[in-house]
Each structure stands twice: as structure tokens, then as C-alpha cells.
Amino acid sequence: MSEISSDRRVAWFLGLAGLIPFIAGGLLAWWAPFAWQVTAVYAFSYYSAVILSFLGGVHWGAALQVPRPGNRRRLIIAMVPSLIAWPALLFNVTTGLWVLLVGFIVIGGYDISRDGREGFPRWYLKLRCVLTGVVAVFHLIVLLRLRG
Structure with missing residues (x-):
């Protein structure tokens, strides 16, 4: 097996x-005892902010x-996730989760734009699409819980 594979x-x-903290947080927000639900929602939010910031680091x-060419623009864009994630934690949790969802x-x-995918292997973009899709769905699941 090759090292690349x-x-x-x-x-x-x-x-x-x-994805485990996203999935666990989303499920616990619905089915855990109430005190744990609150903790799960906050843990979900904090983890979401960390991961969104990580995506900028990529x-x-x-x-x-x-x-x-264009690396200067990419460096600037790389800062956007952190500049979205940090303030999202300062809002009330519902608003913060909407902001984080928009950030993702x-x-x-x-990531899937011509500039964003430059330099990454095709399989990485498939991975990013899968991960972003699951993360977005679980943000909506938690947001739906907060609405009820």
C-alpha cells in the first residue's frame, strides 16, 4: 500500500x-436529561467554533x-472562519449556532471553488463535502431542538 493511499x-x-462530537451533541440535545441537554448544546457550539477555525488553518x-499566485488572498480568506467562530460564541447560543452554520x-x-480547491487532491474535496453536509445537518438538528 502506498503512503499516499x-x-x-x-x-x-x-x-x-x-463528527462524533457533532453527532453526540445533536443526539444528547434531544434525548439526554435536561441538565445534560444544556451542556450538550454548549459543548456542540464550542466544538463547532473550534472546528470552523481549524478549517481556516487548512x-x-x-x-x-x-x-x-493568489496565496495572499487565500491567507486572508483563511482568517475568515476564526473571525466568524469567535464572535459566534459571544452571541446567545441560538444566534451563535446560526452564525457557525453560515460559516461552515x-x-x-x-473549498469547492476553483481557488479554494487548488492544491488539494480530489478525494479531500469529497471528504470536505461529506463532513460539511453532516455538520450542517446536525447544526439544524440542534437549532430545531432550541426552537422547541
């Missing part, structure tokens, strides 16, 4: 494992790794 499998495994690293959609849109 092994790296791909590890990335998929870790990416999917990174583009920061890509821009620094290989000199390309925005950075996901950039």
Missing part, C-alpha cells in the same frame, strides 16, 4: 471521527506550503 485513509478516518497551511457553508463554498 494510507494518508488518504487516515484523513478519512480522522475526519469522520471528528487554507493557511496550503497557502504557505506552495508559492502560487461559506468556507465549504470556498
Whole structure:
């Protein structure tokens, strides 16, 4: 097995494992005892902000790794997720979750754009689409719980 193939499998495994706090938080927000539901929603929000910030770091690293035209723009765009995530934690939890959801959609849109996907293997973009889709669905699940 080639090292590249092994790296791909590890990335998929870790990416999917990174969904566990989103899924657990979403499920606990509905079915845990009430005190745990509150904790689950806040834990979900905090984890969401951390992961959104991490996605900016992916583009920061890509821009620094290989000199390309447009890297300055990519470095600036790489800061956007953190600048969305941090203030989202300062809002009430419902507003914050909406802001985080929009942040995931925005950075996901950039990831699949011509500029955003430059330098990444095709399998990475598939992984990002799967992860962003699940994350978005679980944000909606938690937001639906907060509405009820």
C-alpha cells in the first residue's frame, strides 16, 4: 500500500471521527436529561467554533506550503472562519449556532471553488463535502431542538 493511499485513509478516518462530537451533541440535545441537554448544546457550539477555525488553518497551511499566485488572498480568506467562530460564541447560543452554520457553508463554498480547491487532491474535496453536509445537518438538528 502506498503512503499516499494510507494518508488518504487516515484523513478519512480522522475526519469522520471528528463528527462524533457533532453527532453526540445533536443526539444528547434531544434525548439526554435536561441538565445534560444544556451542556450538550454548549459543548456542540464550542466544538463547532473550534472546528470552523481549524478549517481556516487548512487554507493557511496550503497557502504557505506552495508559492502560487493568489496565496495572499487565500491567507486572508483563511482568517475568515476564526473571525466568524469567535464572535459566534459571544452571541446567545441560538444566534451563535446560526452564525457557525453560515460559516461552515461559506468556507465549504470556498473549498469547492476553483481557488479554494487548488492544491488539494480530489478525494479531500469529497471528504470536505461529506463532513460539511453532516455538520450542517446536525447544526439544524440542534437549532430545531432550541426552537422547541
